[in-house]
Amino acid sequence: MSHPAQENAINAGRLTRILIYTVLIFFVIYYLLPLWVMVSNSLKTLDEIRGGDMLAPPADITFEPWRQAWSQTQIGVEATGLKPYFLNSIIMVVPAVLLSTLLGALNGYVMTKWEFPGVNLIFGAMLLACFIPFQIVLIPMARILGMLGLAGTLGGLIMVHTVYGLGFTTLFFRNYYAAFPTELVRAAQIDGAGFFQVFRRILLPSSGPIIVVTIIWQFTNVWNDFLFGASFSGYSSTPITVALNNLVNSSTGVKEYNVHFAGAILAALPTLVVYIVSGRYFVRGLMAGAVKG
Amino acid sequence: MASLTTKNLTKSFGTVEVLKGIDLEIDDGGFLVLVGPSGCGKSTLLNCIAGLEKTTSGEIRIGERNVEGLHPSQRDIAMVFQSYALYPNMTVRGNISFGMEIRGIDKAEQERAIAEVAEILQIGDLLDRKPMQLSGGQRQRVAMGRALVRHPQVFLFDEPLSNLDAKLRVDMRTEIKRLHHRLGTTIVYVTHDQIEALTLASKIAVLEAGYLQQAGTPDEVYNDPANMFVADFMGSPSMNLIESTLVEAGTGLAIVISGHGGSEITLPAPDTPEMRKHVGGPVVFGIRPEAMTDPDGADRTSPRIETRDCFIEVSQPAGSDTFALTPLGGKECIARFRADARIELGAFAPVSFNMTKAVFFDPITTDRIR
Numbered sequence A: 001m002s003h004p005a006q007e008n009a010i011n012a013g014r015l016t017r018i019l020i021y022t023v024l025i026f027f028v029i030y031y032l033l034p035l036w037v038m039v040s041n042s043l044k045t046l047d048e049i050r051g052g053d054m055l056a057p058p059a060d061i062t063f064e065p066w067r068q069a070w071s072q073t074q075i076g077v078e079a080t081g082l083k084p085y086f087l088n089s090i091i092m093v094v095p096a097v098l099l100s101t102l103l104g105a106l107n108g109y110v111m112t113k114w115e116f117p118g119v120n121l122i123f124g125a126m127l128l129a130c131f132i133p134f135q136i137v138l139i140p141m142a143r144i145l146g147m148l149g150l151a152g153t154l155g156g157l158i159m160v161h162t163v164y165g166l167g168f169t170t171l172f173f174r175n176y177y178a179a180f181p182t183e184l185v186r187a188a189q190i191d192g193a194g195f196f197q198v199f200r201r202i203l204l205p206s207s208g209p210i211i212v213v214t215i216i217w218q219f220t221n222v223w224n225d226f227l228f229g230a231s232f233s234g235y236s237s238t239p240i241t242v243a244l245n246n247l248v249n250s251s252t253g254v255k256e257y258n259v260h261f262a263g264a265i266l267a268a269l270p271t272l273v274v275y276i277v278s279g280r281y282f283v284r285g286l287m288a289g290a291v292k293g
Numbered sequence B: 001m002a003s004l005t006t007k008n009l010t011k012s013f014g015t016v017e018v019l020k021g022i023d024l025e026i027d028d029g030g031f032l033v034l035v036g037p038s039g040c041g042k043s044t045l046l047n048c049i050a051g052l053e054k055t056t057s058g059e060i061r062i063g064e065r066n067v068e069g070l071h072p073s074q075r076d077i078a079m080v081f082q083s084y085a086l087y088p089n090m091t092v093r094g095n096i097s098f099g100m101e102i103r104g105i106d107k108a109e110q111e112r113a114i115a116e117v118a119e120i121l122q123i124g125d126l127l128d129r130k131p132m133q134l135s136g137g138q139r140q141r142v143a144m145g146r147a148l149v150r151h152p153q154v155f156l157f158d159e160p161l162s163n164l165d166a167k168l169r170v171d172m173r174t175e176i177k178r179l180h181h182r183l184g185t186t187i188v189y190v191t192h193d194q195i196e197a198l199t200l201a202s203k204i205a206v207l208e209a210g211y212l213q214q215a216g217t218p219d220e221v222y223n224d225p226a227n228m229f230v231a232d233f234m235g236s237p238s239m240n241l242i243e244s245t246l247v248e249a250g251t252g253l254a255i256v257i258s259g260h261g262g263s264e265i266t267l268p269a270p271d272t273p274e275m276r277k278h279v280g281g282p283v284v285f286g287i288r289p290e291a292m293t294d295p296d297g298a299d300r301t302s303p304r305i306e307t308r309d310c311f312i313e314v315s316q317p318a319g320s321d322t323f324a325l326t327p328l329g330g331k332e333c334i335a336r337f338r339a340d341a342r343i344e345l346g347a348f349a350p351v352s353f354n355m356t357k358a359v360f361f362d363p364i365t366t367d368r369i370r
């Protein structure tokens, strides 16, 4: 029954498919290669790394570098491993992310549903905040932290990240809530709901996707931040990114590449986990903003 | 239940004045329908009454109470929105009880109230569903249920049926009418649908460009329009507005209308002092299609039927009637013939004008000449 033309079409289709898969597989390998190098080398002994091929799998798997990186290796002057700094980062990231997300949501709510004169001006100013480079705010921020007595503390870092993230979180929520039907807010007002009741009972329950987007965005940015951490943290409030740098750059003794690799993976792990757990909500959230009428 | 009054109500958005002095009055238990072209300010007026928009000046009274400055929830109103505005994250039950919950009404009382509206609107088996899982008609019912539980003084409806298909719209229209009979609550209702307006209203208010053009019973607005805008806007097909010249004829007045190919017809006009001011000048002669019929279809109870020969150009069968198009005063006019009337196209045929239904307008001011 099949006509030659039809067969040709099927063959052509198959060919494109093979081509597409080849290209895709190539890129998958290309992107996964660094991860492979890091994971495999973090499981090798130092001798094997020195003597061998970077791309080769570990001949004889050892978890010693991981233990070293986590709790034993020398960072700065103390041999504590990355553990305390990891905890610092957690203590800094969680409140900073939650605060900036909550405030961003409130800002977006006020800017779209309780419009006041000059709202666009303020939104413009907040947008500008997204584009201001880190470097510009360093010195004024240092002064403010000093004045507030927060210099060198985790509280200070939390504040810095919350303030800096506000531009983005406000942008996300404002755009999301702009598409949220105002009639719902009005219906709730007629039902007697006040400012916060409308926010908590009507808007927030429908904000799942954008909350996920914002949390991922803020989490990755705050966790990965180096400049603020290096500038504003003190001895006991150093975040993991700065500690990792100290670990890798410590000039004493031999370079323990396997420990460095393990440390780098440890430092990247939380963002990786966040992506894996909620990455698909991220995509869905980005889509929802675009499709919802 | 309460009456509703607005006095010289104005509303501006920035420099744009959207409502320009609205004076309205609805009796206790009345059904006011707001009609008007898109963008004329119907929703804005409704939102002002609800307190969702702040008025620029003027006064709104619900019952004896001036509601200026009162929060929407304290005005004793309930509103049904065009999009229904059901809370998407709550079940039907949650939607209906949300207001009571906010007001801190106890659970047992809430349940009783929910059961009552569920009974009235027959949505008892939908109570645990989310709005997403409902059809358009069901959402509409739930939206009404949410308004009903409030037992408000005034219901505000903003095009509540415009998202439904034609058949469902007719059903819901009947239902709203029945509900109004049953509850007797004052209603303000916005619609684009002529039939909805004429069947539901105890009073129709026609808005255009922020001005109230006319407010009156459906009969007044339909048969006794205040100006050419109202005459043209109400009714479908709309009233024929025919340019004519007013002349003196014997002891009375008459209008002369140009017809097909230089022909003319003359019809008697009422001899009133107002009309006399226009003698020798142009007047607009307004007559509804159903007052221009084939002679056999003419209203036999009317004492003033005038039959003239008109040139029939086109006929449009429409089931129960046939619309015949004839050129009068330089425009196509629509006459409504019986479905089985014999119509010969491209020829003169007798057309009966029911002159008791005729109205006249000043072409300059567009106002009625009485």
Ligand SMILES: Nc1ncnc2c1ncn2[C@@H]1O[C@H](COP(=O)(O)OP(=O)(O)OP(=O)(O)O)[C@@H](O)[C@H]1O
Residues within 6 Å of the ligand: B013, B016, B018, B036, B037, B038, B039, B040, B041, B042, B043, B044, B045
């Ligand atoms: N928030 C606002 N800011 C500025 N102008 C507005 C605002 N809301 C409404 N308008 C303007 O006011 C006018 C009346 O709007 P409104 O929504 O009351 O019209 P409507 O009669 O309900 O129309 P429709 O039949 O299309 O619903 C429109 O010209 C509209 O552009």
Ligand SMILES: [Mg+2]
Residues within 6 Å of the ligand: B042, B043, B044, B158
């Ligand atoms: Mg409207």
